[in-house]
Amino acid sequence: MIQINENYKKLQASYLFVEIAKRVAEFQKKNPDKSIIKMGIGDVTKPLPEACLKAFHDGVDEMAGEASFKGYGPEKGYEFLRQAIAENDFHSRGVSITANDIFVSDGAKCDTGNFQELFSNSSRVAIPDPVYPVYVDTNVMAGRSGVAKGSRYEGFQYMEGSEANGFVPGPEGVEADLIYLCYPNNPTGAVATKEQLQKWVDYALKNKALILFDAAYEAFITDPEIPHSIFEIPGAEKVAVEFRSYSKTAGFTGTRCAYTVIPASCVVWDAEGNEYSLQNLWNRRHSTKFNGVSYPVQKAAAAIYTEEGKAQVKELIDYYMNNASIILKKMKEAGFSCTGGVNSPYIWVNTGRDSWETFDMILNKAAVVLTPGSGFGQCGEGYIRISAFNSLENVEKAMDRITKALKS
Amino acid sequence: MIQINENYKKLQASYLFVEIAKRVAEFQKKNPDKSIIKMGIGDVTKPLPEACLKAFHDGVDEMAGEASFKGYGPEKGYEFLRQAIAENDFHSRGVSITANDIFVSDGAKCDTGNFQELFSNSSRVAIPDPVYPVYVDTNVMAGRSGVAKGSRYEGFQYMEGSEANGFVPGPEGVEADLIYLCYPNNPTGAVATKEQLQKWVDYALKNKALILFDAAYEAFITDPEIPHSIFEIPGAEKVAVEFRSYSKTAGFTGTRCAYTVIPASCVVWDAEGNEYSLQNLWNRRHSTKFNGVSYPVQKAAAAIYTEEGKAQVKELIDYYMNNASIILKKMKEAGFSCTGGVNSPYIWVNTGRDSWETFDMILNKAAVVLTPGSGFGQCGEGYIRISAFNSLENVEKAMDRITKALKS
Numbered sequence: 154m155i156q157i158n159e160n161y162k163k164l165q166a167s168y169l170f171v172e173i174a175k176r177v178a179e180f181q182k183k184n185p186d187k188s189i190i191k192m193g194i195g196d197v198t199k200p201l202p203e204a205c206l207k208a209f210h211d212g213v214d215e216m217a218g219e220a221s222f223k224g225y226g227p228e229k230g231y232e233f234l235r236q237a238i239a240e241n242d243f244h245s246r247g248v249s250i251t252a253n254d255i256f257v258s259d260g261a262k263c264d265t266g267n268f269q270e271l272f273s274n275s276s277r278v279a280i281p282d283p284v285y286p287v288y289v290d291t292n293v294m295a296g297r298s299g300v301a302k303g304s305r306y307e308g309f310q311y312m313e314g315s316e317a318n319g320f321v322p323g324p325e326g327v328e329a330d331l332i333y334l335c336y337p338n339n340p341t342g343a344v345a346t347k348e349q350l351q352k353w354v355d356y357a358l359k360n361k362a363l364i365l366f367d368a369a370y371e372a373f374i375t376d377p378e379i380p381h382s383i384f385e386i387p388g389a390e391k392v393a394v395e396f397r398s399y400s401k402t403a404g405f406t407g408t409r410c411a412y413t414v415i416p417a418s419c420v421v422w423d424a425e426g427n428e429y430s431l432q433n434l435w436n437r438r439h440s441t442k443f444n445g446v447s448y449p450v451q452k453a454a455a456a457i458y459t460e461e462g463k464a465q466v467k468e469l470i471d472y473y474m475n476n477a478s479i480i481l482k483k484m485k486e487a488g489f490s491c492t493g494g495v496n497s498p499y500i501w502v503n504t505g506r507d508s509w510e511t512f513d514m515i516l517n518k519a520a521v522v523l524t525p526g527s528g529f530g531q532c533g534e535g536y537i538r539i540s541a542f543n544s545l546e547n548v549e550k551a552m553d554r555i556t557k558a559l560k561s
Numbered sequence: 562m563i564q565i566n567e568n569y570k571k572l573q574a575s576y577l578f579v580e581i582a583k584r585v586a587e588f589q590k591k592n593p594d595k596s597i598i599k600m601g602i603g604d605v606t607k608p609l610p611e612a613c614l615k616a617f618h619d620g621v622d623e624m625a626g627e628a629s630f631k632g633y634g635p636e637k638g639y640e641f642l643r644q645a646i647a648e649n650d651f652h653s654r655g656v657s658i659t660a661n662d663i664f665v666s667d668g669a670k671c672d673t674g675n676f677q678e679l680f681s682n683s684s685r686v687a688i689p690d691p692v693y694p695v696y697v698d699t700n701v702m703a704g705r706s707g708v709a710k711g712s713r714y715e716g717f718q719y720m721e722g723s724e725a726n727g728f729v730p731g732p733e734g735v736e737a738d739l740i741y742l743c744y745p746n747n748p749t750g751a752v753a754t755k756e757q758l759q760k761w762v763d764y765a766l767k768n769k770a771l772i773l774f775d776a777a778y779e780a781f782i783t784d785p786e787i788p789h790s791i792f793e794i795p796g797a798e799k800v801a802v803e804f805r806s807y808s809k810t811a812g813f814t815g816t817r818c819a820y821t822v823i824p825a826s827c828v829v830w831d832a833e834g835n836e837y838s839l840q841n842l843w844n845r846r847h848s849t850k851f852n853g854v855s856y857p858v859q860k861a862a863a864a865i866y867t868e869e870g871k872a873q874v875k876e877l878i879d880y881y882m883n884n885a886s887i888i889l890k891k892m893k894e895a896g897f898s899c900t901g902g903v904n905s906p907y908i909w910v911n912t913g914r915d916s917w918e919t920f921d922m923i924l925n926k927a928a929v930v931l932t933p934g935s936g937f938g939q940c941g942e943g944y945i946r947i948s949a950f951n952s953l954e955n956v957e958k959a960m961d962r963i964t965k966a967l968k969s
Binding site: 154156158159161162164194196200201203206209213216225259266270274275276287291331360361362404407421422423424438441445447449 | 853
């Protein structure tokens with residue numbers, strides 16, 4: 154008899170976005186004339202940069218010629234893209250990552266989800282709260298948790314974010330082998346300083362732990378003191394892996410391209426204490442279960458690193474960050490304590506009351522959809538997440554409506 | 562201490578293509594003037610069909626407009642593509658698969674590799690020999706095998722292909738929960754009849770087993786009596802999953818699009834014997850670890866099902882099948898017993914001597930690269946695989962050279 158992976162039975166249904174969709178649909182049914190503004194989902198809205206579009210078309214044209222046609226590409230990605238990444242995202246910041254350390258993929262969600270496969274099921278896992286649910290769910294599927302109790306699973310260590318620690322919990326009290334960090338954070342928008350990341354790197358070096366660093370939102374960092382990569386921290390090249398994505402940077406959520414960085418010096422161990430190259434392990438996994446990213450998409454991604462591409466991506470980021478600053482200003486004026494919105498497209502607002510209550514109130518009074526913080530974990534209760542990914546017009550309209558709703 | 566998944570230590574290094582590349586490089590170094598023809602790798606060489614190219618460009622153009630821009634798409638794939646698949650690949654053959662049963666992905670390699678995650682690690686696995694190495698390696702990584710002994714792993718059931726059974730081993734003697742089948746077969750080019758597949762379906766129904774059916778080469782079937790889908794077999798909709806790909810059909814090896822079919826009626830069980838919908842289980846996995854295929858790629862794939870697309874794909878298939886028939890004819894004339902080449906782009910040739918010896922002889926005397934059959938498993942010893950994916954000119958040249966080499 155074919156039996157299921159019993160760990161799937163532990164998974165809590167992903168109620169958050171289903172529940173949001175249900176409540177939005179009910180509201181729209183009762184109020185067919187109201188135009189709803191969606192500020193909940195973290196999806197971009199602006200077109201691809203022109204440089205990417207041109208390169209994308211060029212890539213498709215190459216697929217039309219006998220001589221220029223591309224069949225199977227290298228599983229790790231084309232050298233032209235990996236070289237551009239190494240130079241522009243790392244060398245430019247004084248980080249000595251090479252093209253060989255880079256694995257191009259079709260999404261940071263896939264990579265952050267799949268990476269845990271390389272490790273023993275007995276690995277102790279530390280996960281932030283609030284958090285992007287993929288880190289949790291994929292470790293539950295693999296069998297590293299016990300059963301769920303409320304919104305938490307037995308066996309995981311939850312690193313609690315709060316206003317007291319600025320939503321940047323430190324390693325104090327953590328006893329873990331696999332540590333998930335995400336800065337700029339989804340959902341809180343918090344960023345970690347060099348000193349804060351150094352503590353984690355020191356912890357990992359001392360305890361032979363591994364840091365999985367999700368930097369999908371690094372392009373939104375505006376403060377020059379904030380590191381864009383964990384590899385700006387001395388020692389990180391021995392104990393960390395970094396996940397990057399073009400989804401939010403260049404609007405690739407529907408185009409699909411991302412990459413993972415594993416320095417050659419990063420090692421892990423077997424039960425007898427023998428050392429293994431993490432790069433080699435991931436290469437074995439990547440080349441067995443993946444077949445490379447679409448060639449025209451890789452061409453489009455490489456165009457991000459041209460002069461025009463850089464300027465156009467900056468324009469996109471500036472556009473969304475202008476939205477973020479408007480949202481932040483309005484929420485502060487309304488008297489709320491906020492995180493994010495400065496180095497991040499997310500604004501995390503302490504509403505002082507139940508997340509779903511706020512969600513319902515804003516939906517009903519202002520016809521604006523937000524994300525209830527409790528959907529990201531226990532520590533998100535009392536908060537809402539507002540996304541800056543929208544048109545300026547919609548953002549201004551939504552802020553007016555919310556401000557009026559709060560006063561009524 | 563972060564410890565590796567110890568199952569990775571069991572994996573045999575993938576020597577086959579590394580060893581081929583090494584020997585080819587050595588030969589080229591010694592014979593810099595010789596032009597080598599590569600008939601080994603199963604990669605397409607002809608450009609994408611024009612209908613796909615046009616739709617691909619149109620999809621990119623949509624990414625340029627504020628209103629037409631596409632962000633995150635449905636993880637399962639766009640309805641327009643899933644609907645076209647259901648109608649053209651299934652309804653047209655009298656199979657009642659719906660759009661809802663279809664999961665679009667970036668490759669059949671990924672899907673056939675990832676699918677085993679849904680099942681208990683104690684599942685008994687039956688794998689053909691010779692075989693595409695991904696089925697084996699991904700089950701080793703998951704921990705369903707013992708250690709390797711020679712080219713085989715303890716704990717797997719190898720279904721042995723031979724000329725006696727036409728490389729279509731039956732269920733006699735198999736005691737498995739998870740059964741991998743691949744027809745038209747890679748590497749042997751063998752196809753299974755309705756009667757042969759019915760035996761497997763009956764076995765699975767009787768034993769509550771699940772069949773993972775890899776149909777990546779179905780487009781090459783020319784014999785009207787041979788089923789294109791396992792769902793043409795009554796009862797299969799309860800016990801089978803099918804993997805399809807556009808890689809070989811429409812030349813998508815570098816473009817990346819495939820799909821997996823899980824009928825709503827297919828169920829699996831937990832340890833207590835409770836029933837679970839396999840479609841729901843895969844949906845949970847797919848939406849947690851995957852974020853959909855690039856929108857312009859899905860547009861390009863959907864164009865395969867237009868009238869022009871169908872005609873252009875047929876032209877591509879005919880072109881490669883003409884190559885296949887030339888290869889088959891020449892190898893038969895040379896006195897070899899062959900499988901494949903009729904409903905498959907692969908010709909599997911019994912050379913009557915060691916696979917690597919034949920490889921070396923043909924490389925040295927004819928400057929043609931073939932694939933040694935022993936690289937696909939123990940039962941491939943004595944065989945070579947010849948791929949029809951090349952230009953007609955190269956195929957004719959290669960056959961001339963091989964024929965002369967065999968006579969000398």
